Amino acid sequence: MDKKTRIRFETRAAVIKALAHPTRLFLVDVLSRNEKCVCELTEMVGADISTVSKHLTVLRTAGLVEADKRGLQVWYRLRTPCVMNFFDCIESVIKSTGSSPVGCCVGRCKL
Amino acid sequence: MDKKTRIRFETRAAVIKALAHPTRLFLVDVLSRNEKCVCELTEMVGADISTVSKHLTVLRTAGLVEADKRGLQVWYRLRTPCVMNFFDCIESVIKSTGSSPVGCCVGRCKL
DNA sequence: TAACTATTTGGCAATATCGCCAAATACTTT
DNA sequence: AAAGTATTTGGCGATATTGCCAAATAGTTA
Numbered sequence: 608m609d610k611k612t613r614i615r616f617e618t619r620a621a622v623i624k625a626l627a628h629p630t631r632l633f634l635v636d637v638l639s640r641n642e643k644c645v646c647e648l649t650e651m652v653g654a655d656i657s658t659v660s661k662h663l664t665v666l667r668t669a670g671l672v673e674a675d676k677r678g679l680q681v682w683y684r685l686r687t688p689c690v691m692n693f694f695d696c697i698e699s700v701i702k703s704t705g706s707s708p709v710g711c712c713v714g715r716c717k718l
Numbered sequence: 719m720d721k722k723t724r725i726r727f728e729t730r731a732a733v734i735k736a737l738a739h740p741t742r743l744f745l746v747d748v749l750s751r752n753e754k755c756v757c758e759l760t761e762m763v764g765a766d767i768s769t770v771s772k773h774l775t776v777l778r779t780a781g782l783v784e785a786d787k788r789g790l791q792v793w794y795r796l797r798t799p800c801v802m803n804f805f806d807c808i809e810s811v812i813k814s815t816g817s818s819p820v821g822c823c824v825g826r827c828k829l
Numbered sequence: 830t831a832a833c834t835a836t837t838t839g840g841c842a843a844t845a846t847c848g849c850c851a852a853a854t855a856c857t858t859t
Numbered sequence: 860a861a862a863g864t865a866t867t868t869g870g871c872g873a874t875a876t877t878g879c880c881a882a883a884t885a886g887t888t889a
Binding site for chain 1: 833834835836837838
Binding site: 608616626633651669694699 | 730735737739743744798805
């Protein structure tokens with residue numbers, strides 16, 4: 608395993624990790640239809656605005672969404688619609704296993 | 719946000735979380751070409767066999783790989799080739815941002 | 830400029846993840 | 860049956876992630 612290969616998989620994992628949270632998946636799903644301001648996303652998620660803002664930062668750092676400020680509001684939109692294709696595959700995995708959510712933000716996660 | 723929606727995203731996140739690690743991405747990549755026994759995968763990864771075994775368990779629990787025992791060895795293979803399509807999308811995200819790996823198993827992860 | 834609104838940032842406590850070691854399990858060979 | 864091989868499981872210390880609160884920042888309006 609050469610270093611180059613190792614770094615390639617670490618880089619990919621960093622992007623996938625940004626998607627690996629129910630709230631962030633929800634945000635990506637919403638943003639795949641329309642751009643939204645943070646306040647609106649916060650209302651949809653139902654968590655503290657600071658929590659939602661941090662999730663959006665994670666997505667933005669990974670290159671999955673982008674944002675621009677208009678007046679007081681910051682509007683986010685999906686940069687990479689191709690991630691939506693992936694969800695069909697994920698759904699097929701879920702259907703084929705009857706899997707249910709495990710080990711994720713037990714009891715604290717609004718989403 | 720109704721409960722049903724919440725659970726749907728938690729379920730999806732659980733599957734994606736199983737992919738969100740460089741070693742597991744590497745395993746998926748290797749298994750997408752051929753089935754392999756744990757010992758061979760362990761050698762390729764270069765970590766402790768117990769570590770590799772646990773990563774394989776994570777992938778299997780998520781429904782992404784399956785395994786069967788033959789003699790002393792356990793052979794794993796990819797159940798869901800569709801995940802490979804996703805990597806092209808991930809690569810395009812990476813190329814468009816020049817992103818590099820962050821915050822992941824710093825200094826400890828062989829992969 | 831002071832008050833107000835929208836968002837981000839800092840920090841902390843609670844969880845979750847990770848990798849290794851040691852021990853247990855399962856199967857094979859002698 | 861005893862010894863040997865392949866794999867899984869238990870457990871622990873080290874890291875990383877998450878959500879909320881409070882405070883800081885940025886822009887708007889009175």
